[in-house]
Amino acid sequence: MDGRAAVVGMILAVVFAACTAPSPVGRASASASATPRRGGTLVVAASADPGQLNPAITTAGGTHFVADNLYNGLVFLDKELNLKPDLADSWTVSTDGKTYTFKLHPGVKWHDGVAFTSADVKFTFEQVLLKYHSRTKSGLEAVLARIDTPDDNSVVFRFKTPYGPLLERLDVVEAPIVAKHIYEGQDPTKAGANLKPVGTGPFKLAQYVKGDTIRMVRNPDYFKKGLPYLDELVFKVIPQSSTQVLALERGEVDYVSGIPGPDLARLQQNTGLTIAKSGAGSGGSFCITTLIYNLSRPPLDKVEVRQALAYAIDRQQILDKVYFGQGRVAVSPINSSIAWAFNPNVTKYHLDPAKANQLLDAAGLKRDANGTRFKLEFVHATSFAKIGDLVKQELAPLGIDLQLTALEVNAANDRTFIGKNFDIGSASYCNGPDPEIGVRRVFVSSNIGQILFSNGAGYRNARVDQLFDQAAAAADKSERAKAYFEIQDIVTKDIPVWSLVETEGYRVWSAKYHDAYYWSGNLAEAVWRDQ
């Protein structure tokens, strides 16, 4: 092993059941002192039909929400994003940050009884994830040199340059491991096994009625002893969230994620329900609703104008009226849930229309006879329409005429990221479990191009580029945090994008059920039901 090997990050084999299940925040859970019981069925409302059940070939939230329960990653991320063992019991990182060595859990079996080995991990990355999982491909392909398998229970990832954020990319959402003996020699995107999945996960597929029901049963040979507790895990496809809530209240389903704001107050009164909130999930984690300023167009090329907008837009109002309080006003483009990388001491812009007016005056943007200084076009998906209405009202007294162009989401993304035909655009940028995954793309100049959810503002700052490279290459987390802190200092002054709200989804489930990993792909691994 090159560079050898001081152990930097190391987790010993911990019995997984000891992994603490965090309590839901909305209401006390009865699970802490109670003994889990075996049996029962959990019916989960799914917003979309998964279409197919191989999570390694897609980043689609609809597929991962269901299919992740059939698979495992090498690591598991707990609610605070701490690394816990999953298929890998332990791991070491070389001092130069270029070599990661994983020890796999012994005796793991695929659902068909075949032994799981390091060859499955190598195959999954090389033949599936690095070709078809868009986030893993774009994140790792350029930096990964090769994957070695010295024995059946060891996997070694070798990088061309030091790479810090690997471990956070290895959970079941970012890197689910699929079976080599099932997919080898086939196009993994078309394989029949995508509808008859063979995983290592806590549940096995029993029935898939397209567009309606996905029924899973307990995997009796699951490698985490004693888990899962449930006999059955059933996903019921219910596209509309309002219908999901009604189905929950009527007992047709037991678990719902994504609660419409107007329903929340009513559900909070229902003592038969447990409510939790989380910014993480299988469809994208730690998302921030963001305005994107087109820096190639005046007057948004002037930093004073962007700062004026920051003083003029009431983000608390957006949080309250658009998101019904489901989230937090953003401080920086790095989500505060990624606590180690989040810098709370950046430039803050409290609501101050007078200051906004001063900045616009100082920028030489005079009002015309009608009191208008300039017009801006806000191109947005229809889901951002309420934000558009609020911002338009707030900017009007400053003499800014905001023209609202509401489009179907794909058309809006095309205008913003591909056609670059906008003054202000909008996106929900999901950070993922590490800023390298979801924040870097927003600011680095190498990511200006016709790519969705890229650096849509066209922001160029050599220091910021350099800091992102440093953060990616450092193996030490404190080194990485230092770089991210400085980045946040810079971009909250430059404001190429304006972070509005850290959105958080509420999950609600019947209080008879406990220990849902609602932030994770493996939702029901440890869920148990009262008798």
Place this chain on the structure above:
Amino acid sequence: MTRYVIRRLLEAVPLLFAVVLLTFVLVHTAPGDPVRILAGDGGDAAYYAAMRAKFGLDRPLAEQLVIYLGSALHGDFGYSYVQRRPVFDVIADRIPATALLMVSALLLSMVLGIWLGASAARRVDRLADRVITVGTLIGGATPAFWLGQVLVLLFAVGLGWLPVQGMTSARGVAPGVDAAVDLLRHLVLPVATLGLLQLALITRVTRSGLIEASREDYVRTAYAKGLSPATVLRRHALPNVLLPVVTIVGSHFGTLLTGAVLTEIIFAWPGLGRLLFDATISRDYPLLMAMFLVASVSVILANLVTDVAYTALDPRVRLT
């Protein structure tokens, strides 16, 4: 008649070709790129290029069209970009649910509509007639997305008689009679939602047709022969009214299909409606093309069946 049917089917070929051509141009020129959408918030230029090559989207549009038409002539309509299965497999999975919903709605609206229309016609300008007439006006003007939600709130949430959503219960249903009853319970509200517009139309056409027929000589003659009102209605007046009813049903097949899309989304019914919505959002070109084709074929067939039905209902009609 066989020659007529064959001729109509042959005439449909250029029509379907035009549908394919038009939908191909429409779906490919709509803003939004399936590869970028598939990549979601990940992906980079290399991923886009690899997937474009995989799907053949890196070729010029005209070449893509030629390849598509060539494959389609051989019965290969491609793979869904999202589900990665042959598109007709994807569609075939969803047809039974939509067919069940549409056929149930159609049958119910025909039986109830003719009965209500006949009831109103026999009591012209009396209370029952007025109630039915006003009811059909309201029913015909009520949008499905609103009606569906109101029915759910009333019968599922408020009274608790029927399920809120879906085609089956997720747990606790034994196969056999229990499963059939479970299916029927799930069917009631979606069928009521989808069938209301048809019911209103059929009721009104039946009513006006019967009122008109009552003034005809052959009805007067039938009464003069001493036949009972029920017999006159059943044997003489109603068969003449069925023709416009069949016309309504045939010509509104497309509307019914559109209504099914909305109804399925409201009730989480696992049919073609949601599939069409998802395929549109994800710009799943092959799946969208195939769904438009299936919809076009079904409308053409519905019109053909309507024409053939005329011959059964009216011996004077000859199809040549």
